[in-house]
Amino acid sequence: MDMKQKIILICGPTGIGKTHFAIHLAQAFDGEIIGADSMQIYKYMDIGTAKPDADECRMAPHHLIDFVKPDQAFDAGRYIRHADAAIAALVSRAKLPLIAGGTGFYLKALLHGLFRERTADRLVLDRLERERESKGAKALHDRLIQMDPEAAKRIHPNDAFRVIRALEVLEVTGKPISSHQQSHGFSEERYDTLKFGLHMERSLLYKRIDLRVDLMISQGFVDEVKGLLERGYSCELKSMQSIGYRHMCDYLKGNLPWDEAIRLMKRDTRRYAKRQFTWFRSQKEMIWLEPSETKKAEQLVSEFLSTSIS
RNA sequence: GCCCAGGUAGCUCAGUCGGUAGAGCAGGGGACUGAAAAUCCCCGUGUCAGCAGUUCGAUUCUGUUCCUGGGCA
Numbered sequence: 001m002d003m004k005q006k007i008i009l010i011c012g013p014t015g016i017g018k019t020h021f022a023i024h025l026a027q028a029f030d031g032e033i034i035g036a037d038s039m040q041i042y043k044y045m046d047i048g049t050a051k052p053d054a055d056e057c058r059m060a061p062h063h064l065i066d067f068v069k070p071d072q073a074f075d076a077g078r079y080i081r082h083a084d085a086a087i088a089a090l091v092s093r094a095k096l097p098l099i100a101g102g103t104g105f106y107l108k109a110l111l112h113g114l115f116r117e118r119t120a121d122r123l124v125l126d127r128l129e130r131e132r133e134s135k136g137a138k139a140l141h142d143r144l145i146q147m148d149p150e151a152a153k154r155i156h157p158n159d160a161f162r163v164i165r166a167l168e169v170l171e172v173t174g175k176p177i178s179s180h181q182q183s184h185g186f187s188e189e190r191y192d193t194l195k196f197g198l199h200m201e202r203s204l205l206y207k208r209i210d211l212r213v214d215l216m217i218s219q220g221f222v223d224e225v226k227g228l229l230e231r232g233y234s235c236e237l238k239s240m241q242s243i244g245y246r247h248m249c250d251y252l253k254g255n256l257p258w259d260e261a262i263r264l265m266k267r268d269t270r271r272y273a274k275r276q277f278t279w280f281r282s283q284k285e286m287i288w289l290e291p292s293e294t295k296k297a298e299q300l301v302s303e304f305l306s307t308s309i310s
Numbered sequence: 311g312c313c314c315a316g317g318u319a320g321c322u323c324a325g326u327c328g329g330u331a332g333a334g335c336a337g338g339g340g341a342c343u344g345a346a347a348a349u350c351c352c353c354g355u356g357u358c359a360g361c362a363g364u365u366c367g368a369u370u371c372u373g374u375u376c377c378u379g380g381g382c383a
Contacts (some may be wrong), residue, residue, distance in 0.1 A: 014347075039347055105346045108362035114342055125345085154341085158349040162342080168344095181343055202338095240346040267336080272347055278340065305369085 003308070004192040005091060008301060010100040011036070011107060011280055012198030013273035014210045017291035019052050022100035022197060024294045026060035029096045029301060030095040034086045035065040036079075036101025039242050042070045044228055047221045048244040050212065070239040072229060075120070076109040083110050087191075096305075104279035108186065111193060115184035121164065121172045128164040140167060150178035160260075192193065196297060196303040199277070206270050211264045213244075222248055241267050 008031070010022050010229045022033050035041070041051040043066050052062050068074050083106075087097045094122035108179060132140055136176065141157040144166055155162045168179040225248040233240060235249035244265050289297060 037347085038345090075344045076346075080344085089373055103346065104357080105342075105344090105348095109343075112343085123347095156341085156351055159341090161345075161349040165344090177343080184343065186343070238345060238348075244347080246347095269347080270337090274338080275340095275347090279342080279346095281338090282342095 001228050005086060005087060006095075006188065006194070006305060007097045007099055007191045008304075009036075009107065009111075009193050009195045010098060010198070011102060011104070011196070012275075012291075013205060013276040013280075014102050015050070015212050015273065016198045016200060016205060018100050018102065019050075019056060019199060021291050021294060021297070022098050023052075023056060023060045025297060025301060026096075026098055027250070029305070030094075030297050031096030031098045032061040032090050032098050033064065033098045034063045034083055034090075036083070036099050036103055036106045037065070038074070038079075038103040038106060039239065040065045040076060040101075041067070041068045041079075043068065044231065044233075045070060045224070045245070046221050047216050047224045047241065048242075048248075050216070055171055067178050070233045071237050073122075076106050077114055080114070081104045102276055104276065104283075108283075110248075111190055112186035113184070113188045113190055115180040116169075116173065121168055124166060124168045124171055131162050131209050132164065137163065140164065143167065148176035148178050151176060151181075154178075194236060194301060195283065196285050197280045197288045199288050200290055200293050205273060209269050209273060213262065213269060216244065217262070222252075225249065225252065243272055268281075 004268075006027060010018055010025070012018050025031060026033055033052075037049070039045065040051050041064060042049070045051075046066075047084045051065060056062075064079075064082055083099070090097045099107065099110065100199070108181070127141065137160040138157055140160065141152060144155070144163055145152040147170055148166060151166045152163075155166060157163070166177040169175075169180065173180070210295075219268060226244060228240065229235070229252070235241070235246070235253070240246065240249060247256065247261045247265040250256040256264070285292065287300060
């Protein structure tokens with residue numbers, strides 16, 4: 001029988017201390033860390049994404065970080081392929097893979113796969129997007145009601161992003177997205193996973209977030225964003241529309257006064273952390289720990305590694 | 311000490327010609343199948359500062375106490 005590869009997963013909201021926690025386990029179990037973060041993948045975006053620094057990378061090697069240019073397309077499907085390869089490479093060197101990150105969708109995709117092997121059709125998406133601009137989101141949703149009532153029921157008319165995707169899938173594959181989703185159902189278990197979710201009192205986390213934003217500023221975050229613009233990476237890029245980067249763009253373009261830019265950057269980071277909690281809370285078999293409970297985590301990892309699948 | 315203006319949601323305030331109240335911001339909950347740090351949905355009970363009085367009924371009127379800000383001494 002084929003045994004699924006054992007991996008450790010560490011997730012939690014931004015700023016809670018995933019990196020530190022993961023490094024601790026990596027050192028304790030001869031492991032290496034594979035990031036699961038949709039923004040830390042980008043080169044030149046270091047301060048604002050809170051990438052692990054040189055010291056931290058020395059303490060434990062990190063993978064899937066800092067390897068994509070800010071204007072290159074990336075998505076969950078590509079993430080799976082890279083992560084699978086990284087896991088296989090670690091296993092071949094007898095290293096324990098520790099997946100650490102805050103992008104819930106990437107983690108879910110890695111653990112359960114996605115319903116189809118092809119990437120979204122950019123041309124079709126763009127055409128639908130233009131149609132939304134001229135006819136409105138409601139018109140697209142009305143069409144979805146006709147063509148895929150099942151999906152239309154689950155997607156809110158205002159969520160143009162998902163309405164467009166559903167129409168694109170229908171057009172490109174000839175099958176409604178709802179039937180793809182139904183037959184896939186995230187039922188596949190691609191790895192044997194021990195899942196840690198880090199949590200702490202909300203007000204405490206928010207204080208840490210506010211402090212971390214101030215720290216980013218003192219580390220030269222504004223210059224980092226200026227540097228990106230000088231390299232030709234515009235504010236319209238998806239990567240540059242992320243938290244912090246979009247706020248600095250607005251400040252540099254004169255759309256926001258400094259204090260307001262900082263205030264909004266902190267607020268939006270807090271809201272992001274809240275959304276991450278919502279995402280991770282709904283995941284099954286999550287072991288919730290405080291970031292300081294590394295001893296307990298070690299114990300659980302030991303037990304996990306000593307049991308074989310039967 | 312005196313005079314004036316206030317004390318209403320976590321914050322800034324609106325309002326009730328007497329029938330127990332609502333905006334913005336902050337915040338909370340949720341969704342999520344190849345753009346996910348994105349995208350989208352839902353959520354406002356709070357001794358209307360305390361006490362007493364008038365009234366069928368007071369957060370609203372009256373008195374008084376306390377607190378805050380400003381002015382005069």
